Amino acid sequence: MPVGTYGAVKAMSPDELNALGVTMILANTYHLFLRPGHELIGELGGLHGFMGWDHGILTDSGGFQIFSLNEYARISDDGVDFASHLDGERFHFRPEDAVAVQQSLGSDVMMVLDHLIPSTSDREATRDAVRRTLDWAARCHTAWTDRSADLWGIVQGGLFTELREMCAKELVQMDFPGYAIGGLAVGESTEDLYRMTGVSADVLPEDRPRYLMGVGLPENLVECVARGVDLFDCVVPTRNARNGLLFTRRGKFVIKQARHRSDPRPPDPDCDCYLCRNFSRAYLRHLYMTGEILASRLATIHNIHFFMTLMCDIREAIETDTFDGFRNEFHRAYSGDCPVNC
Amino acid sequence: MPVGTYGAVKAMSPDELNALGVTMILANTYHLFLRPGHELIGELGGLHGFMGWDHGILTDSGGFQIFSLNEYARISDDGVDFASHLDGERFHFRPEDAVAVQQSLGSDVMMVLDHLIPSTSDREATRDAVRRTLDWAARCHTAWTDRSADLWGIVQGGLFTELREMCAKELVQMDFPGYAIGGLAVGESTEDLYRMTGVSADVLPEDRPRYLMGVGLPENLVECVARGVDLFDCVVPTRNARNGLLFTRRGKFVIKQARHRSDPRPPDPDCDCYLCRNFSRAYLRHLYMTGEILASRLATIHNIHFFMTLMCDIREAIETDTFDGFRNEFHRAYSGDCPVNC
Numbered sequence: 001m002p003v004g005t006y007g008a009v010k011a012m013s014p015d016e017l018n019a020l021g022v023t024m025i026l027a028n029t030y031h032l033f034l035r036p037g038h039e040l041i042g043e044l045g046g047l048h049g050f051m052g053w054d055h056g057i058l059t060d061s062g063g064f065q066i067f068s069l070n071e072y073a074r075i076s077d078d079g080v081d082f083a084s085h086l087d088g089e090r091f092h093f094r095p096e097d098a099v100a101v102q103q104s105l106g107s108d109v110m111m112v113l114d115h116l117i118p119s120t121s122d123r124e125a126t127r128d129a130v131r132r133t134l135d136w137a138a139r140c141h142t143a144w145t146d147r148s149a150d151l152w153g154i155v156q157g158g159l160f161t162e163l164r165e166m167c168a169k170e171l172v173q174m175d176f177p178g179y180a181i182g183g184l185a186v187g188e189s190t191e192d193l194y195r196m197t198g199v200s201a202d203v204l205p206e207d208r209p210r211y212l213m214g215v216g217l218p219e220n221l222v223e224c225v226a227r228g229v230d231l232f233d234c235v236v237p238t239r240n241a242r243n244g245l246l247f248t249r250r251g252k253f254v255i256k257q258a259r260h261r262s263d264p265r266p267p268d269p270d271c272d273c274y275l276c277r278n279f280s281r282a283y284l285r286h287l288y289m290t291g292e293i294l295a296s297r298l299a300t301i302h303n304i305h306f307f308m309t310l311m312c313d314i315r316e317a318i319e320t321d322t323f324d325g326f327r328n329e330f331h332r333a334y335s336g337d338c339p340v341n342c
Numbered sequence: 343m344p345v346g347t348y349g350a351v352k353a354m355s356p357d358e359l360n361a362l363g364v365t366m367i368l369a370n371t372y373h374l375f376l377r378p379g380h381e382l383i384g385e386l387g388g389l390h391g392f393m394g395w396d397h398g399i400l401t402d403s404g405g406f407q408i409f410s411l412n413e414y415a416r417i418s419d420d421g422v423d424f425a426s427h428l429d430g431e432r433f434h435f436r437p438e439d440a441v442a443v444q445q446s447l448g449s450d451v452m453m454v455l456d457h458l459i460p461s462t463s464d465r466e467a468t469r470d471a472v473r474r475t476l477d478w479a480a481r482c483h484t485a486w487t488d489r490s491a492d493l494w495g496i497v498q499g500g501l502f503t504e505l506r507e508m509c510a511k512e513l514v515q516m517d518f519p520g521y522a523i524g525g526l527a528v529g530e531s532t533e534d535l536y537r538m539t540g541v542s543a544d545v546l547p548e549d550r551p552r553y554l555m556g557v558g559l560p561e562n563l564v565e566c567v568a569r570g571v572d573l574f575d576c577v578v579p580t581r582n583a584r585n586g587l588l589f590t591r592r593g594k595f596v597i598k599q600a601r602h603r604s605d606p607r608p609p610d611p612d613c614d615c616y617l618c619r620n621f622s623r624a625y626l627r628h629l630y631m632t633g634e635i636l637a638s639r640l641a642t643i644h645n646i647h648f649f650m651t652l653m654c655d656i657r658e659a660i661e662t663d664t665f666d667g668f669r670n671e672f673h674r675a676y677s678g679d680c681p682v683n684c
Contacts, residue, residue, distance in 0.1 A: 008635075013616075015616075035628070035632065036624070036631075044604070044625070051625065052620045052621055261378065261382070262385065274355075280392070282378070282386055283392050283393065292350045292352065293635055297355065298355075
């Protein structure tokens with residue numbers, strides 16, 4: 001599971017990520033394009049050199065942030081016009097630019113530029129966005145001349161089964177080395193998320209990675225793996241950590257709760273991360289309540305360890321053909337809505 | 343050089359401090375007394391257990407923060423009345439309480455409660471504060487029944503030579519295992535700081551540690567060692583790091599300066615800390631400008647490494663009887679007022 005970043009995995013050093021077994025991170029092309037700029041990063045050895053990161057780097061195309069951070073982004077068949085959310089500078093960004101920028105960044109896995117629309121869009125608007133997404137995917141594929149890095153296609157289609165299927169089929173025709181499922185985890189119901197993930201993954205070839213973008217919570221990972229997904233990215237582990245929420249196999253652990261005030265136990269007694277091996281609930285709560293950076297760091301280490309271990313256990317269950325049992329046992333133990341009461 | 347803390351050395355983990363060779367940290371009694379409370383910390387194994395810190399802990403008496411954070415602290419011969427800066431709760435804090443609270447915290451080196459006054463105070467007010475400081479030192483000494491931890495006296499006396507000398511002599515009569523020089527680095531000139539440090543240190547026995555509280559900048563350390571000081575504490579390394587200022591032997595390095603924007607060199611080419619071994623000026627500046635926690639962490643590691651190395655080199659120069667040369671060479675190379683231009 002890549003851990004997202006635009007210049008650093010928040011609160012973490014490369015050494016710590018290595019120690020946690022992280023082998024791929026996600027970098028946000030839009031943010032790095034604006035600041036410090038992909039040319040500069042290219043001159044400084046790409047993101048691997050710039051960040052001091054020796055392992056895999058997956059980059060998004062920039063499209064998601066262009067659409068989500070720019071109220072007035074203007075789409076044409078040629079590309080997208082947007083203004084920097086930092087200083088208002090205007091840019092015209094074409095599918096070919098997305099590939100070129102990601103190449104400058106030194107990405108290992110690049111993404112095609114896609115046209116993201118709200119999941120509440122009607123069939124007509126969604127069909128139009130799928131058509132443009134496919135057109136852009138083809139142009140990105142053509143621009144993808146340096147094959148030392150991967151370029152993956154992205155399935156769009158909103159909440160419409162036949163548009164998702166059509167989009168996935170056309171992408172597979174173009175023959176990408178991997179495929180992402182996009183346009184989900186943007187406000188739709190969990191039921192719709194699971195349904196559209198399944199519909200999309202069913203069309204994608206089993207011998208290519210299937211990557212669900214922007215997902216998710218632990219229960220989402222288990223359920224979406226069940227529907228065929230191999231790879232995820234999300235802010236959930238790191239952002240929640242900084243906001244004082246730890247994940248455990250028994251559910252969520254809210255650091256600031258008063259009942260942890262004098263509790264000498266580790267946050268998660270079943271966990272062997274640096275936090276849980278060395279510090280008490282009382283100490284972590286004290287760090288959090290006093291705004292210490294170390295609270296964010298320890299909680300981030302714990303949550304990344306949790307997600308890495310969860311994905312590792314899922315892989316092992318699949319390899320030993322025990323995934324159904326793992327899935328049932330996971331849901332039995334994990335109470336997603338309630339804080340841990342132990 | 344102890345690195346100050348009230349529950350964590352800001353941005354650092356105990357593992358990192360160990361790796362940097364830190365063998366003593368300073369904990370602020372006032373902050374910990376208010377939150378999470380010394381009783382709780384006592385129940386959870388003292389600060390060593392609470393923070394996961396196996397090495398030395400020096401605690402201040404709480405007096406400095408009581409006076410500096412409480413505009414309306416009321417002094418009597420018995421003790422000091424103050425209101426929590428967090429919630430206004432009122433406390434009466436006597437010298438005996440200072441010892442008891444520090445014992446609960448599990449301090450290795452405790453400080454007597456002293457009466458701190460502005461360095462601009464007149465002779466009469468300063469004499470009165472010295473008298474009270476000596477009275478309180480004697481009461482702390484009497485309350486110091488568990489000798490498993492040290493208790494050190496504190497020299498006050500403002501900017502008056504004869505009051506400093508008198509205070510130091512009386513403290514030496516009481517026979518403490520170590521002595522601090524207090525009431526300096528509170529706004530007086532550097533000349534006054536050096537003069538009063540020398541005056542105080544001259545009276546203190548050479549076979550006991552002499553500790554200058556709240557100092558200081560690299561040049562202050564070199565000059566005050568020359569005047570007999572063995573030990574310092576200060577926020578300078580860590581707070582400046584979070585504000586984007588690195589120390590080098592050639593002077594100060596200001597991270598945010600535009601000229602570092604595309605500079606591939608390490609922040610300090612002569613340094614072998616984790617930051618300077620692995621990351622460029624351009625990357626550190628990017629982290630700083632985007633507000634990444636990692637900027638604070640890397641800068642803090644560098645500055646602690648710088649101060650640890652400086653003190654280590656000073657010790658070595660003293661042992662090899664080359665301190666005068668070291669001192670001259672340090673000042674020649676170090677331009678304290680100007681950013682590094684290299």
